[in-house]
Amino acid sequence: MPAEAKVSAKVNKPAKVEARAAAPVSPPLTERQEARRRRILHASAQLASRGGFDAVQMREVAESSQVALGTLYRYFPSKIHLLVATMQDQLEHMHGTLRKKPPQGETAAERVAETLMRAFRALQREPHLADAMVRALTFADRSVSPEVDQVSRQTTAIILDAMGQENPTPEQLSAVRVIEHTWHSALITWLSGRASIAQVKIDIETVCRLIDLTAPAAP
Amino acid sequence: MPAEAKVSAKVNKPAKVEARAAAPVSPPLTERQEARRRRILHASAQLASRGGFDAVQMREVAESSQVALGTLYRYFPSKIHLLVATMQDQLEHMHGTLRKKPPQGETAAERVAETLMRAFRALQREPHLADAMVRALTFADRSVSPEVDQVSRQTTAIILDAMGQENPTPEQLSAVRVIEHTWHSALITWLSGRASIAQVKIDIETVCRLIDLTAPAAP
DNA sequence: CGCTAATCTAGAACAAGTTTCAGACTTGAT
DNA sequence: ATCAAGTCTGAAACTTGTTCTAGATTAGCG
Structure with a gap:
């Protein structure tokens, strides 16, 4: 009946198809479709690496x-969706990389700060790409909530990994949320040239203190 | 020689002219120019109050x-500049309003949290306007840095006011920075429907604990 | 194999931000 | 009062994100 995989009905956008590598269940993609999706994300990241958000022009990505x-618009219903998906992609890489060398710090706060600073250094190597991804993330409106949420969960996972906490308390989860807020906002101030790298470092270290504040003795 | 005020040279954009009400020194504006500027900001806020960021269309603002x-573009070189200036305007009101009834909390942390929640409630009354202003603020690139910085300073001033600190320590200033990060980012998650009002409240209260953490005994 | 529904392509068309330009209008100085 | 320089206006043009359309392709099923 359909062709190239029944992604579902008319309204269906392979966006939801973005079954992360982990659970490609929802709407299975053809090999060629999967290939297209990869080409698109690759092009997006490449263009972003050059000139940042503005350099990712939909016509160019398509070409x-x-x-x-x-x-392109069937796969990613907007430029923001595309860039957020690009970020999901990069975050997976990042998480994998970070897993390999766990942070060395004594306290949870130190380990989280170390992990975030490591991620920050990675972003510094591709500042334009970072610009595109972070701008898209914070500019996203409600229509992109699911994807942005996914990014947020991934980030949370990275931080919890660094904390080494199996089952964090609600208080600790609040601290993690605040850390994420600070992380995103600090990145923005850095990307827009209003804060130095050193300043971002201080902010991260400052907010990470919240962890110790909320991490009492283990049960 | 010039006309309607010598704003300066060719490249000059009254943007810089935006001498806040406090210090209209740099390039003095004609009365008519000041009136135009006000009309523009008013129209901007009005349109924003209706449909948020997207509803602020430059052609409509002009009309x-x-x-x-x-x-319009001579006064505000981009839509982002316009909305950030709108935010400066609103922030001034807000600061004035907040001054009138200082927060009641015992500790600095409580007072800051109370102040921010009060501001948050004000934003909730005009969610579309909040959307337009906050989105513009976080989407702003380097070309808007001076204006965004001004907003940041104003926000810092409000928080320091709430703390009641005359001369804060560097550590406290770091805490304030982190609070601002959290404030902005939490607003974004709320505006994009990814966090509830209650959640924002928790995040604000959580981050405000940093103040107590960094506020030792007075000298 | 041949069908049928969905997908993909090429390209036009539309929307809103931004730029540009010629001409009318103001302003401040002489 | 006059004039030079800067400002404002109205309208068109340009850019890039997004939508739409007609026709060519592809996938899976009988």
Whole structure:
């Protein structure tokens, strides 16, 4: 009946199809579709690495990834969706990389700060890419909530990993939320040239103190 | 020689002209120019109050404020500049309002949290306006840094006011920075529907604990 | 194989931010 | 009062995100 995989009905956008590598269940993608999706994300990241948010132009992404503009929009319903998906992609890499070398700090706060600073250094290597991803993330409106939430969960997972906490308390989860807020906002101030790298470091270290504040003795 | 006030040279954009009400020194504006500026900001806030960021369309702002499109761009070189200036305007009101009834809390942390929650409630009354202003603020790139910085300073001033600290320590200033980060980011998650009002409250209260953590005995 | 529904493509069309330009209007100085 | 320089206006043009359309392709099923 359908063709190239029944992604579902008309309204369906492979966006939801973005079954993360972990659970490609919802709407299975054809090999060619999966390939297209990868080409698109690759082109997006490449263009972003050059000139940041503005350099990711939908027509160029379509051309670079050898896909028609309409198809690009079928996969990613907006530029913001595309960039947020790009961020999901990069975050997975990052999480994998971070897993390999766990932070060395004594306290949970130290380990989290160390992990975030490591991530920050990675972003510094591709500042334009960071710009595109972070701007998209904070500019996203309600229509992108599910995807942004996914990014948020991934970030939370990274931080909890660094804390080494199996089952964090509600208080600790609040602290993690605040750390994420600070992380995103600090990145923005850095990207827009209003804060130095050193300043970001201080902010991260400052907010990480909240962890110790909320991490009492283990049961 | 010039006309309607010598704003300066060719490249000059009254943007810099935005000498806040406090210090209209740099390039003095004609009365008519000041009036135009007010009309523009008013139209901007009005449109924003309706439909948020997207509803603030430059052509409409120009029409509503009875100014040519080109003139609008002379006063505010981009939509982002316009909305950030709108935020500066609103922040001043807010600061004035907050001054009148200082927060009641015992500790500095309580007072800051109370103040921010009061501001938050004000934003809730005009969620669309809040959306427009906050989105603009976080989307702003380097070209808007001076204006965004001004907003940041104003916010810092409000928080320091609430703390009741005359000369804060560097540590306290760091805490304030982190509070601002959390404030902005929490607003974004609320505006994009990813966090409830209650959640924002918790985040604010959580981060405000940092103040007590960094506020030792007075000298 | 041949069908049928969905997908993909190429390209036009539309929307809103931004730029540009010629001409009318103001302003402040002489 | 006059004039030079800067400002405002109105309208068109340009850019880039987004939508739409008609026709070519593809996938899976009988």
